[in-house]
Amino acid sequence: MPTLDICFSPELLPLFDLKGKVAVVVDVLRATSSIVTALASGVTHLVPFSELAECRAMAAQGYLTAAERDGRQAEGVDLGNSPFGYLDGVVPVQGRAVAITTTNGTRALHLSAAADGIVVGAFLNLGAVADYLRRLNKDVVVVCAGWKGHFCLEDTLFGGALAARLQADFDTTHSDATLAALDLWAAAAPNLAGYLLRSAHVRRLNHLEAHQDMAFCIREDEYNLVPVFRDGRIESLNH
Amino acid sequence: MPTLDICFSPELLPLFDLKGKVAVVVDVLRATSSIVTALASGVTHLVPFSELAECRAMAAQGYLTAAERDGRQAEGVDLGNSPFGYLDGVVPVQGRAVAITTTNGTRALHLSAAADGIVVGAFLNLGAVADYLRRLNKDVVVVCAGWKGHFCLEDTLFGGALAARLQADFDTTHSDATLAALDLWAAAAPNLAGYLLRSAHVRRLNHLEAHQDMAFCIREDEYNLVPVFRDGRIESLNH
Numbered sequence: 001m002p003t004l005d006i007c008f009s010p011e012l013l014p015l016f017d018l019k020g021k022v023a024v025v026v027d028v029l030r031a032t033s034s035i036v037t038a039l040a041s042g043v044t045h046l047v048p049f050s051e052l053a054e055c056r057a058m059a060a061q062g063y064l065t066a067a068e069r070d071g072r073q074a075e076g077v078d079l080g081n082s083p084f085g086y087l088d089g090v091v092p093v094q095g096r097a098v099a100i101t102t103t104n105g106t107r108a109l110h111l112s113a114a115a116d117g118i119v120v121g122a123f124l125n126l127g128a129v130a131d132y133l134r135r136l137n138k139d140v141v142v143v144c145a146g147w148k149g150h151f152c153l154e155d156t157l158f159g160g161a162l163a164a165r166l167q168a169d170f171d172t173t174h175s176d177a178t179l180a181a182l183d184l185w186a187a188a189a190p191n192l193a194g195y196l197l198r199s200a201h202v203r204r205l206n207h208l209e210a211h212q213d214m215a216f217c218i219r220e221d222e223y224n225l226v227p228v229f230r231d232g233r234i235e236s237l238n239h
Numbered sequence: 240m241p242t243l244d245i246c247f248s249p250e251l252l253p254l255f256d257l258k259g260k261v262a263v264v265v266d267v268l269r270a271t272s273s274i275v276t277a278l279a280s281g282v283t284h285l286v287p288f289s290e291l292a293e294c295r296a297m298a299a300q301g302y303l304t305a306a307e308r309d310g311r312q313a314e315g316v317d318l319g320n321s322p323f324g325y326l327d328g329v330v331p332v333q334g335r336a337v338a339i340t341t342t343n344g345t346r347a348l349h350l351s352a353a354a355d356g357i358v359v360g361a362f363l364n365l366g367a368v369a370d371y372l373r374r375l376n377k378d379v380v381v382v383c384a385g386w387k388g389h390f391c392l393e394d395t396l397f398g399g400a401l402a403a404r405l406q407a408d409f410d411t412t413h414s415d416a417t418l419a420a421l422d423l424w425a426a427a428a429p430n431l432a433g434y435l436l437r438s439a440h441v442r443r444l445n446h447l448e449a450h451q452d453m454a455f456c457i458r459e460d461e462y463n464l465v466p467v468f469r470d471g472r473i474e475s476l477n478h
Binding site for chain 2: 008009011012014015147148149150151152153156173174175176177179180183184186187198199200201
């Protein structure tokens with residue numbers, strides 16, 4: 001039976017041997033939720049960058065640009081890091097490619113390069129990711145983007161929710177991180193929004209837009225798609 | 240109100256600014272439990288070493304030597320890492336000094352050097368540590384020794400138990416790590432032994448001696464003493 005482990009911070013990734021495994025990168029608030037929403041809204045693919053300047057420069061190649069620093073839209077780009085940017089129609093996104101950079105999510109994607117495959121996970125596509133991992137039948141490491149390297153609740157809870165869906169098919173007992181995430185998920189699931197309103201990260205984003213984003217980002221199974229990161233691009237599997 | 244944060248692994252310590260704060264180093268299974276037991280059993284002080292050879296060499300200066308590697312007593316030393324080594328009378332410890340090295344605990348002590356003060360915590364002296372921190376009234380970071388850098392349940396649960404005792408006097412809500420540890424403690428406290436028997440680390444130590452050690456190491460408030468690490472030595476406060 002393959003194993004499911006959880007890495008609580010990109011800073012801990014050097015402890016994990018990703019070779020032969022699938023990395024599921026998650027940044028619930030909000031990078032990976034926005035990536036899933038972008039692809040569901042007709043974006044052809046996304047290219048993640050670490051540096052804002054690199055991201056901005058992609059406009060010259062016809063890319064839409066999306067950038068967030070410390071929770072706010074960066075200057076001189078088309079979109080921020082809110083999933084509603086892909087839904088509200090202000091910037092038409094259908095058929096476009098998007099260059100993105102975010103504080104934590106992009107970093108986690110690039111640091112997972114040693115894995116056999118890299119999947120982008122969020123509550124929005126939880127079931128699709130679970131089904132895909134079940135079919136692959138390989139060891140999984142959930143890579144939590146965290147907050148500037150620190151443990152954060154929402155990404156850990158995604159790990160717990162994924163482990164709960166895969167308990168019959170994966171060994172979720174060999175790792176203390178997975179055991180902890182399962183128990184936190186059990187505590188949070190009955191009222192996930194209420195639970196996350198206690199979180200330090202969510203309180204940092206304590207304004208109306210952030211609360212609307214959070215309410216959307218914790219919806220499970222909104223989209224039936226699996227974004228994969230390969231050759232520098234994120235695109236929907238079977239795209 | 241001072242803050243109480245929890246660092247889940249020594250690998251994450253570079254993210255924490257320990258200046259002006261008190262570090263509480265914990266390695267429940269078994270280094271810090273053994274240190275507390277040693278001082279309670281009449282050991283005058285302990286000197287922690289990273290390298291086994293350095294530890295062994297202290298025998299020439301009249302020190303008892305205690306060393307563990309991968310959960311077993313190392314060769315050519317007087318004691319392993321079991322607290323019962325200080326209780327069973329096989330090696331008389333009263334009035335002796337002890338040189339120790341362990342896989343995870345010693346490393347966490349040395350990596351906490353930037354803190355204003357370093358305290359050794361365990362369930363065995365939970366109440367004494369809580370009282371001391373309340374008197375100091377400074378920001379606290381609980382440094383979990385973890386297992387070879389990985390998150391581990393038992394040290395996290397100590398962090399949660401300490402946070403629960405200090406909730407009235409410390410801000411335990413500003414850190415997602417502390418919030419998570421409090422919730423895990425709430426889930427585990429009614430049957431801590433049963434809870435830890437699920438843990439990966441505890442199952443790795445799945446033999447009689449380890450289970451006896453675990454049963455002892457999770458007793459709360461067995462000893463009313465606060466070991467502090469300064470000038471290279473661990474000794475009881477007010478010693």
